[in-house]
Amino acid sequence: MSVDGAALPTELFTTIDHVGIAVPDLDEAIAFYDRAFGVRSVHEETNEEQGVREAMLAVGSGDTRIQLLAPLTPESTIATFIGRSGPGLQQLAFRVTDVEAVSATLRERGLRLLYDEPRRGTAGSRVNFVHPKDAGGVLVEIVEPATSR
DSSP states (O other), X not given: OEETTEEOOGGGOSEEEEEEEEOXXXXXXXXXXXXXXXXXXXXXXXXXXXXXEEEEEEETTXXXXXXXXXXXXXXXXHHHXXXXXXXXXXXXXXXXXXXXXXXXXXHHTTOOBXXXXXXXXXXXXXXXXXXXXXXXXXXXXXXXXXXXX
């Protein structure tokens, strides 16, 4: 698969960082994943800027995670997503070492990003998103962790 004749930027990503799942109630979702799958929360926070309360659940060794996202307000992006699509898979996030460089490369390849500059993500990470219309209907997040896990 290519983007305007250029190879997909797999070399820009170090791994899948997480899969984001929109949920109406964070506490219920955390309890469900623990009870049903034995997957436990390793980090929780409220991100006012993004309008979410979130939890990161470690899978296996913990390097790849599931991110549960619950809306803080009825107007938040996650609330809108749940209202339109229902709870479920909301994003696929790739880990990168330099979010600015990867953003620039993706723009050069014709992809639209949601933000002009990276924003604060979970645990102090820096993030940006590829517009779903440019990624086959998938919201793709690029994540530069604040520190190594």
